[in-house]
Amino acid sequence: MKKIVVLIALTISIVSCNKPAAEVKEVKTAYVDTSILMKEYTGTKDLDAKYKAKGEEKGRQLEAEINRFKQEAQNFQAQAQANGQAWAQQKGAELQRREQQLAQAQQALSQQLQQEGGTEMDSLVANVKRTIKAYGKEKGYTYIYGTGDSNASILYAEDKLDITKDILKLLNDKYKAPAAKEEAKK
Secondary structure, three states, X not given: OHXXXXXXXXXXXXXXXXXXXXXXXXXXXXXXXXXXXXXXXXXXXXXXXXXXXXXXXXXXXXXHHHHHHHXXXXXXXHHHHHHOHHHHHHHHHHHHHHHHHHHHHHHHHHXXXXXXXXXXXXHHHHHHHHHHHHHHHHHOOOEEEEEOOOOOOOOOOOHHHEOHXXXXXXXXXXXXXXXXXXXXXX
16 A cells, blocks of 8 residues: 555656646856956946046145145244244144144045945946846846956856856947937037
């Protein structure tokens, strides 16, 4: 009796595992090297250039103040002996306060640029992800993995599965399209 029950259970499990070939979906996968993608994407390059220029512009103003402070500090050393100890202590305390203010201004400028740039970079990354998702749906991919310096989720993949260049071309073409429309309006 036990043999019949085991035989029936085995038969049912074999029959239930045999799905028709039409039901089995092909799993199509690829990967994108995100470090190359973000390094070579025109949007990223433009964003980097924008914030570099912004930092240099705002940094020039601060640099002029720092140079004035350095000049004053040099003059202080020369005048300290001539003007006496009380003057030197008062002027020294004033110079320390200004040095701290300049350091705080530098830090605030750096944080402001990082915050502004970070917000725009987050938006850019979200756009890249949306583009990859749309590309994957359009091309019938089941999975598109990311690899690169910071997120090595793929330890090995065949080169033929690398669609980084395709995604990069798509992103750059999409990025150029609005710029071309703006040029045409002028």
